[in-house]
Amino acid sequence: MRLRSVDAAMHRVLAEELRAAGQTVSATLPRLRGLPTVTAIELRIPRGDTGTVDTVRIDLRGDP
Amino acid sequence: MSTHGIHVNLGLGEFVVQLVRETVDSLVGAQIEQERRSQEILATATSDPASQLSIREEDIDRELLARFPEDEIVIGAKYVRADVGVAEAPAFAARLGLTLADQDSIPKLGGRVLSKTGVEHVRARIRELLAQSAQLAARRLIERGVPRVEVTAGRIVAKIALHAVELDEESSPAVERLQLDADPQANPNLPAPTRPTLLARGDAARALSDRLAEERRSLRIIAAPGEKRPAEQVWGELELTFRTVTS
Numbered sequence: 001m002r003l004r005s006v007d008a009a010m011h012r013v014l015a016e017e018l019r020a021a022g023q024t025v026s027a028t029l030p031r032l033r034g035l036p037t038v039t040a041i042e043l044r045i046p047r048g049d050t051g052t053v054d055t056v057r058i059d060l061r062g063d064p
Numbered sequence: 065m066s067t068h069g070i071h072v073n074l075g076l077g078e079f080v081v082q083l084v085r086e087t088v089d090s091l092v093g094a095q096i097e098q099e100r101r102s103q104e105i106l107a108t109a110t111s112d113p114a115s116q117l118s119i120r121e122e123d124i125d126r127e128l129l130a131r132f133p134e135d136e137i138v139i140g141a142k143y144v145r146a147d148v149g150v151a152e153a154p155a156f157a158a159r160l161g162l163t164l165a166d167q168d169s170i171p172k173l174g175g176r177v178l179s180k181t182g183v184e185h186v187r188a189r190i191r192e193l194l195a196q197s198a199q200l201a202a203r204r205l206i207e208r209g210v211p212r213v214e215v216t217a218g219r220i221v222a223k224i225a226l227h228a229v230e231l232d233e234e235s236s237p238a239v240e241r242l243q244l245d246a247d248p249q250a251n252p253n254l255p256a257p258t259r260p261t262l263l264a265r266g267d268a269a270r271a272l273s274d275r276l277a278e279e280r281r282s283l284r285i286i287a288a289p290g291e292k293r294p295a296e297q298v299w300g301e302l303e304l305t306f307r308t309v310t311s
Contacts, residue, residue, distance in 0.1 A: 021078070021079075021080035021081050021084075024078075024081045025080070025081055033309050034309065034310075035088060035092065035309055036087065036215065036218070036309070037306060037307060037308070037309050038304055039305050040303075040304075041302070041303070042305070043300060043301070043302050044301045046300065
């Protein structure tokens with residue numbers, strides 16, 4: 001198997017994973033004053049030999 | 065590539081969670097260390113110089129060497145009392161403001177040498193002077209305001225690699241595995257995955273943390289049966305953006 005890029009189906013899978021990660025982060029890390037809170041998660045993977053980059057971005061909380 | 069039959073469970077989410085937890089732990093650890101140092105400065109500024117608990121013996125040795133570069137201040141070292149027409153040597157009174165008592169030196173070979181109590185008195189005076197100096201510096205620092213670094217926002221970028229790995233036929237017949245590994249060189253500042261976390265909350269979180277430590281950030285994609293060619297990896301980046309909660 002040759003892995004060359006992330007296609008649409010993989011995109012959806014990655015987005016689901018990242019979204020789940022965001023929910024887990026929210027559930028397991030306390031949101032306390034003085035502590036960092038994650039506002040976005042972005043995954044960038046180049047597409048084959050074209051030089052373009054597939055990006056999957058999940059925005060979590062807004063400004064605390 | 066074909067995505068037919070690819071399982072949804074990539075493990076990427078778990079990797080992201082671990083990355084977030086380690087990032088938070090690092091920041092909290094840095095804040096705790098900063099607070100500890102501030103408390104030390106405050107304690108130094110307000111403590112009695114006579115207690116001098118924070119002055120180490122090697123600090124005293126270094127100060128003695130700086131103040132008496134030509135003399136070794138040890139038990140049995142030559143000592144000349146001040147007298148009419150004779151200067152004290154080493155010049156404890158002139159350099160330390162210390163007057164040695166009779167028992168601080170003992171006669172030997174027609175002269176005098178430092179006794180155990182004499183050396184102890186000299187070292188105690190050095191300790192006192194160092195403590196006074198540290199206290200003065202701490203008070204001045206507090207008067208001006210102790211600097212404090214606060215992380216208000218940031219980004220963490222981890223480089224990752226996707227590549228194919230052939231599975232054992234018995235454990236997982238006729239399938240291939242794609243492996244997604246975090247590159248430890250991408251961000252050498254990240255703590256080790258086995259570092260204990262400060263913010264683990266609940267059994268589920270701890271179990272997840274333990275499992276991730278075992279997997280060493282190795283995330284897998286299970287694919288359908290396909291061609292068996294040498295692995296080829298694709299590099300990617302994972303970026304976390306965070307802000308510090310201020311209210």
